[in-house]
Amino acid sequence: xxxxxxHNQESLDRYSRQMxxxxxxxxxxxxxxxxxxxxCGCGALGTVIANVLTRAGVGFLRIIDxxxxxxxxxxxxxxxxxxxxxxxxxxxxxxxxxLRRINSDVEIEPIVADVDHTNxxxxxxxxxxxxxxxxxxxxxxxxxDAAVKLGKPWVYGGCIGxxxxxxxxIPGETPCLRCVIESAPPPGMAPTCETAGILGSAVNxxxxxxxxxxxxILSGRKDAINRNLIYIDIWEDVFKAFKIEALxxxxxxxxxxxxxxxxxxxxxxxxTTTLCGRxxxxxxxxxxxxxxxxxxxxxxxxxxxxxxxxxxxxxTVDGYEFTVFPDGRAIIKGTNDIAKARTLxxxxxxx
Amino acid sequence: MKxxxxxxxxxxxxxxxDATGGKAEVELPxxxxxxxxxxxxxxxxxxARLVMVDGEHCPELDTPLQDGQTVSIFPPVAGG
Numbered sequence: 001x002x003x004x005x006x007h008n009q010e011s012l013d014r015y016s017r018q019m020x021x022x023x024x025x026x027x028x029x030x031x032x033x034x035x036x037x038x039x040c041g042c043g044a045l046g047t048v049i050a051n052v053l054t055r056a057g058v059g060f061l062r063i064i065d066x067x068x069x070x071x072x073x074x075x076x077x078x079x080x081x082x083x084x085x086x087x088x089x090x091x092x093x094x095x096x097x098x099l100r101r102i103n104s105d106v107e108i109e110p111i112v113a114d115v116d117h118t119n120x121x122x123x124x125x126x127x128x129x130x131x132x133x134x135x136x137x138x139x140x141x142x143x144x145d146a147a148v149k150l151g152k153p154w155v156y157g158g159c160i161g162x163x164x165x166x167x168x169x170i171p172g173e174t175p176c177l178r179c180v181i182e183s184a185p186p187p188g189m190a191p192t193c194e195t196a197g198i199l200g201s202a203v204n205x206x207x208x209x210x211x212x213x214x215x216x217i218l219s220g221r222k223d224a225i226n227r228n229l230i231y232i233d234i235w236e237d238v239f240k241a242f243k244i245e246a247l248x249x250x251x252x253x254x255x256x257x258x259x260x261x262x263x264x265x266x267x268x269x270x271x272t273t274t275l276c277g278r279x280x281x282x283x284x285x286x287x288x289x290x291x292x293x294x295x296x297x298x299x300x301x302x303x304x305x306x307x308x309x310x311x312x313x314x315x316t317v318d319g320y321e322f323t324v325f326p327d328g329r330a331i332i333k334g335t336n337d338i339a340k341a342r343t344l345x346x347x348x349x350x351x
Numbered sequence: 352m353k354x355x356x357x358x359x360x361x362x363x364x365x366x367x368x369d370a371t372g373g374k375a376e377v378e379l380p381x382x383x384x385x386x387x388x389x390x391x392x393x394x395x396x397x398x399a400r401l402v403m404v405d406g407e408h409c410p411e412l413d414t415p416l417q418d419g420q421t422v423s424i425f426p427p428v429a430g431g
Contacts, residue, residue, distance in 0.1 A: 041431065044430075045431040046431075133431060134431060135429065136429055158427070158428035158431050159428060159430050159431050160360070160361075160428050160430040163359065164428055165425075179410075180401070180408065181400050181401065181427045182400075182410070183400070184400075184427060184429070193430040193431075196361065198430060229401075231359065233359065233360070236373065238359070240406075240423075242401075242403045242406060242408055242423075243407045243408065244408045247408055250410065251410055
């Protein structure tokens, strides 16, 4: 029996205001309900994107994120709250819990992992559109390689300080990320959220633009997508759309013209990386079996206080805070030195 | 010839001292290229990844400029 306070999953009633918008309509909404989305990264941009798409009623949303929630995330990462920080939840898992309460129609698949060349095809092969919620160009070029190779649309977004940019890539139809930005600035040249700060409003604008691009694609309205590189600065009141369409003809792009996919082949990109200027390093150590937190906690008993839940294990040694995930990955806070982090990993987590 | 240059975000610091509102007029020899403008302003080439001339993306730094054009340069935005 479904009473007035019950939601009937077959019904599209809850989307009535979105269907009323003539460019979507009922047919568009039905398509959105069948749509499958892969979201890479669930921080500032990712939480806003996931929120909009879940409320809009996509069919399936896969959320991949490598990180856990910290207090300084709450200023802008709209799906998280203080309880999530206290519970030491990974972002993907906390987002999934919140999103399921927002809209139980949507199938949410949280994955706590680092998107890399070994797993990206598996994460995106069944998606109708890929959304970029990452915070680095290395992963974006990897997404671009995978999307162009599989012919899947994806939406780039980036934000720092009060400014941000976004573009929509439909392989074979629009320029790809490398047509427009052939290579990323070297480390140190590009500011990060930690060195330049970030305003929640800037993130909400860019992520909302990304999300509506996904809705256009899912509802069958590729004709309506943004074909420009949009740049905004919400502090300086700058809203610009730069024309990039002609680049497809002009540029000898290694990705979409020559079919080279170096990021996908693992030729570029180190998996042990500093994390967006956070005085932290992520150490990746591939293993076939999941790490046993019970065993690791036992091993570290004399060294440090160890806390763990189903999702992660945390301890601090000599001022370095280790957060270890079941896939063997660790985020070590207190250093930007990759070699030092590898050494610490070998010392305390082991091989 | 004179072109108007607009620098965005972290590139603002390379504007000449007389710039206002994030833009300035720059005097260049006739036929000067985007690269010469970037060098004149002291912007490292690795930072000048996104150049727009009169609102259109200009991927080739050796493109000659014309009097009165507006050149916008901004860095690729990484965070998120």
